[in-house]
Amino acid sequence: MPAEPMLRVSHVVKRFGGLTVADDVSFDVPRGAKMALIGPNGAGKTTMFNLISGVYPIDGGEISLDGQVIDALPARKRIGVGLSRSFQNIRLMPHLTVIENVMLGQHVQATSLASLLAPVGWQRGGRWRRMAEERLRQAGIDVDPDSAVSGLPYGVRKKIEVVRALMSGPRLLMLDEPAAGLNPRETAELSAFLKGIAEDGLTLLVVEHDMSFVHDLCEQTVVLNFGRLIYDGPTKGVQDDEAVREAYLGTRRVATAEGAGRAA
């Protein structure tokens, strides 16, 4: 019997009114894989993340994490079974400091009443805070942990969100455009950092537009277009795939024609 994949999305359907945003989508993310989820704008990538993380209920199909069916679990319980995510637009808590945002990521691990009622905000050298600071350091975030997040540069906030998502000790980490808005140096650092944590056994599912980042990080890729899965295979083969070329090139051809028209 083959090993269960870390994430199995099986015949998932989602409709908003008359619009089908996920149309019988099935794919597996194998244990320990680094997989990319790509597609043109409006393909339903973020929607797929929202379905997996429970923001919206699915209308059909099944989602399972490591063999456990999770699509009936409420959103807040999915992080507890090992599923953690970041957001396309940074969703850090604006009035929490850097360390507080990161420590919020530990929330599911504080299961006992004692750990919920321990004054973590006062324990400078406490276990929780040390863990959070350690992760910040590993990710190469060199800012005052007690500073406000709202004043920090975009790239730093983006990385803090990844660190926050990591704090729950997930088995599957889903990142929604982690490299967007980062400069090339930051992108390379992020890629190295993610490779490092993947070596510890973490499974990664990444929505990303930056194809060089995808090629660098992810060995496997699934492609969505208009809510349908059009490709599922190695990242190397994605650019040679007929359906993918059509989905992307269709728009590119229009862009080229426009460019030519303007030039003429």
Place this chain on the structure above:
Amino acid sequence: MSGYMAGIVAILCINLIFAYAIFVTAAAGQLNLGGAGFQAIGAYAAAYASSVLMQPVWITIPAAMAITALVGFLISFPVLRTRGVYMVLATFAFAEVVAGFLLRSTTFGGAIGMVVPDHVGVPVLIACAVGVTLLVFYLMATRVGLAMRAIHDDEPVSTIMGVNVRAVQVATFTLAGALAGLSGALYAHHFSFVEAQYFNALLSIYVLLFVLIGGTQTAWGPLVGSLFFTLIPELLRVGGSWRYVVFGVAIVLMMAIRPEGIVTRQLVARLSPRNWLTRRKTVLGERHAG
């Protein structure tokens, strides 16, 4: 302490406890414009237990708190179904129903009010206010406090982070009920008299203003807000209606200049001596590294 000072300190203590009641829900993102309703229930429960049931203070006050906590717990379920403007209106309506009931009820003296036999002095009020302040400071330093602030900032993301948003909100409403009940019971026992007219819409408005002007991000907010509102008019020594005009102007200016309240999380971080030292180090470190 002069009688005048004692009077100010007494009302400051009661207002502070009341403000913390409203703060705990506001810190978790829920605006309660019906504070007077909870306080009235606490005051009348204590008054009834004291004057009719002849119970001593150490029973009347905890009993009042238990009743208002239960009311807060029960009312949280319908109220938490509402959002935004609706929640403000629902809590406001709740307070009006309570005031209307108390005004009509012959059991609770109707418009005449009730005399409360046992007196509680200023030292007890101060002790309670200090206790509640420390309790809320402690709460805000815990993971529950962190979760409350997270819910205030972004409810959907808090859910994704595994926070049981509903449980936290119900808990804050229950705690708010208990604290408002305590402030009401202390009011009844200190002033030895309760009347429904005191617990009016304006009181609910004032206490919410204490909290929002003080700031909802840290436990310092209600403390600063209550002090500001209780002491500024005394210090300015303006009489009668001018006092309220000054109030109003202060509120409007405050919202224009410091819309997040007087005390923000950032301000606390900046003023903390320990953080100030570490920040110096970090800045220096960065400069050397750069």
Place this chain on the structure above:
Amino acid sequence: MSGTAATLKKPQAALSRPVLIGAAIVAALAVAVAIGGKVIAQQIVSGLMLGAIYMTVAMAFTLTIGVLNFLNFTIPTLFMLTGMVAWGLVHRGFLSFAGGWAWLLALVIGVAVTVVASLIVERFTFRYLKTKHGDATEHAIPLVSSLGFLLIFEHLVLIAMGSEAQRFQIPFKADIHFFGLVLGGAQLLSLALAVAIVAVLTYVLKHTRMGRALRTIAESPDTASLLGVDVTRIVPVVFVLTGLLAGVAGALFTINYGDVSPFMGDHVGTKAIAAMVLGGLGSIWGAIAGGLLVGLTETLSIHYFGGDSVQMVVWGLLLAVIILRPQGLFGTASIGKGKM
């Protein structure tokens, strides 16, 4: 935010509503008169008169909530301002040159002052405010500022004119007898004014450029700015309309009851909020129906159960409506549900 828009967008639905409300009132009147005779009919007439005032104030509330998602607590004091300014002008003899028409001139100036006051509120609640984080309490900032203005206006009036209730005389003595019912001339005038302002407002919202812009903002502020609607220029318009509605309601109240006091807005304001919730937030026709309903309920419950019960009955009903049917009679569930 689609409440106002949804209500106003469909002309056929909007047209059927006045007919519906009118028919309901006539039916209720007929039933009540058949059962209770003239005494009840007289109560219903007074209830509708009171309801006309609630309805006008409720429209001011519902407009600011529908377009700006803002519960404007200055509206009760704006209402009071018109009456008190008018009384002050007449009482101090500033308008003696106008002779027998001094009362009317005073009320017009009163409304004008109210509109200006409303624009001052706009300055400090909206113009200087930029939401930064979109968190839960940030959206309460205009509400808090409006509470500040409530204190300022009420107490400035107290300082200038004292706390006593005052008589405001108007020269309408003639009562009209209509099928055995007694209708005061002042009451008829105020009812006519209320109907006129409702008609004008609905026309403006439906048929003018400004009205269309207001409806677009109510539907979606982002789309509105994309479509080239200048939101910052529309906001003062909302406040002018708010001041106008509250001021006219204050004038109606003054004409109708002949009494003014610095606290006259408190009672009317809370009843108008109740009316708005009953009708559904952001819905103009909801405010109209809700206002009339609350007016009727109030006079009838005073008649049957005495005055003490009104507060509990009205607010208990309101609490039930908010929790069980937050969209009220005519509103849509989405409005006001988001962060404030």
